[in-house]
Amino acid sequence: MTESELKEEVIKAIKSVYDPEIPVDVWELGLIYDLKIFPVNNVYVEMTLTSPSCPSAGTIPAEIEQKIREVEGVNDVSVELTWDPPYSQDMMSEEAKLELGFL
Template sequence: MDKRIDLIINNLKEVYDPEIPVNIYDLGLIYNVDVDNDNNANIVMTLTAPGCPVVDILMDDVTAAARAVEGIENVNVDLTFEPPWDKSMMSEEARLELGFF
């Protein structure tokens, strides 16, 4: 795996939905992270709900997290709702943190 992908993921673990005290990666909002041959980071993500009021903030934070990795030229964030997010996508740590067992 490209080391830059690991670095992007580590940075994404520092991005929090302001309404939920768990990072977006552990929430399961990040579906895919890839870096192409032209050093572009391509991220596919979702939201907990289509009408999320902080969508612009999260998209900006995800872009900044990927851009902070040395060697990344551009960042493309693709917002999708397929498949729709549900609680099963959260990491075990996130479920414990939020009280979902």
């Protein structure tokens, strides 16, 4: 599998994770700030949450890591949580904004 194919599969895995309070996946919400595939198929994800007091702060990053680990060909996964820049609704995709009635 090429790096771009693996990246597509990782994005599919990330899109299967939803914020339990919002019926939109974390990718479309704009919670993923960076996604890198390193040699030997190590995956790095930098992400945020909708707020520092998010009740799912412990579960969403762990679920993302677990879903990525299930992707065939992935060697290792590192998920880093950041609050900089702070999350805003502007980070949502058009699809997410439509789904949530913001458009």
